[in-house]
Amino acid sequence: MADPKKALPGNAPGDFFVDSSCIGCHNCSDLAPDIFGEVEDHFYLVVKRQPANEDEIHRTLQALVCCPKGSIGIIGSRGTRARYDIKSIIEEFPLEISKDVYYLGFNSDKSAGAKSFFIASEGGNWMVEAPKFQERTLKWIESRGGLSHIFLSHRDDVAQADLFAGYFKAKRIIHQDDLEAQPGAEIVINGLEPVAFGDDFLVIPTPGHTMGHCVLLHKETHLFTGDMLTSKERFGDPIEAWKPELCWWSWERQTESIGKLINYSFTVMIPSHGRIWRDTSANMTEHLRRCVERCHSETDTNLR
Ligand SMILES: [Fe+2]
CATH class of the missing domain: 3.30.70.20 (Alpha-Beta Plaits)
Known part of the structure; x- marks a missing residue:
């Protein structure tokens, strides 16, 4: 309090x-x-x-x-x-933010307050990152049919994902290079190639913020960008990278990863920290291009 x-x-x-x-x-x-x-x-x-x-x-x-x-x-x-x-x-929470996508609320301090989301899906519901492990959230998820997968964008945002996975018998997804944050994860992503889960979910490795950072694309509509991207934080632009001091591993690799996203279509960008941005796919491509250009001109203050 x-x-x-x-x-x-x-x-x-x-x-x-x-x-x-x-x-x-x-x-x-x-x-x-x-x-x-x-x-x-x-x-x-x-x-x-x-x-x-x-x-x-x-x-x-x-x-x-x-x-x-x-x-x-x-x-x-x-x-x-x-x-x-x-x-x-x-009692208003979770908040529906887009069709089948909910912001769960009650951010956990174990993930530095990252937002977490619920995606309703016929093949099994997904959670992105993990909120506080509390009864209200558990009951709400239960009322929607539980969870089949928990996508963890990177090591910082796992919070108590292990407890959610145990409770719902869900599979946690994390990249090999950030696995030490959730060593019991059931699905481990390797390398740089995207991995599809059915027709609706695509995990795209995007190293930079951390070595094992990934983003999640849902139905070519919602792009969950973890801690790689945000909106209107420093330059008033719809898509921006967080400042270099908050890039823990490699600014250059992160810039490359942002550039890689230009190949994908999405209309709602959903960061774990930062504002959601909605736009046409063509505009998102332009916002990404501008973001990459700006990242090239910025200096990595965390040079390793
Ligand atoms: Fe992070």
Whole structure:
């Protein structure tokens, strides 16, 4: 629970605040981009503007209940807090974000607050990354028929995927080069060739952010990009790479991997951290080309 005594400097005065336990996962700024923002030259986010209408309050409360560290709070008396119906916000989750695709909410701090998703599929449902292992999420997934596969984009975002795999008898998918993060994974991707799972799912190895990073393409529509890509974070562009300091293995290889995605068709980009972007396939190709050009011009500050 957020502590008002530890409220970060830079919070706009008002009911909502972020405290010093924030890990900068950006989930709040994805859900409520007008309300939460990163403080320049710091890793954390604050309430840059208090919500001013019902919709903004709603989004702010969604961010509050999904914050992996519980860093977002409401200042004031019990009466002030009672004005906000947090219980009904919790019950809204998971959120449908696209046909058959849901944001599960309740990000885990064990994956630095990565978002996780549920994909309904006739051949067996998939989960992308892993949220908090909690009853509400388990029951909801159970009500949809459980899970057959859990796609793990890379080592950072596995959280408690092993518990979900055990509970649902699901198969975890991770690349060999990030396998040490989930050594019991049932399906291990090797090398650089894409691997198809039926007609609807394609795992594409995209080394760079980590050696074993992969993305998942669903029905040539949804591209789950793990930690490789985000949207409108630094340059206001629909597709961007996270800054070089957050590329743990090889910026050059990551740039190559982004270029490889130009060969695929998709219309919804879904990052594990960062905003979802929807566009035509042709526009996505152009956004990727621009992203690759920009990556070539940036310096890898983590040269190994
Ligand atoms: Fe990561």
